[in-house]
């Protein structure tokens with residue numbers, strides 16, 4: 001299910017709020033709203049406690065590589 005209410009049917013070129021139309025899945029009518037100025041970033045950093053050194057350990061790491069590869 002898309003993260004946007006308004007959906008677009010590619011078969012009949014119609015607009016709908018349903019997840020399916022004409023027997024196939026509908027597409028989101030427009031991309032999700034996004035801004036490079038992340039207004040909620042300070043709250044998210046506080047929520048995830050990124051200043052705690054233990055938080056660094058939760059980040060994904062690169063796998064081991066050998067010289068032969």
Ligand SMILES: [Zn+2]
Pocket residue numbers: 009010011012013014021022
């Ligand atoms: Zn349709």
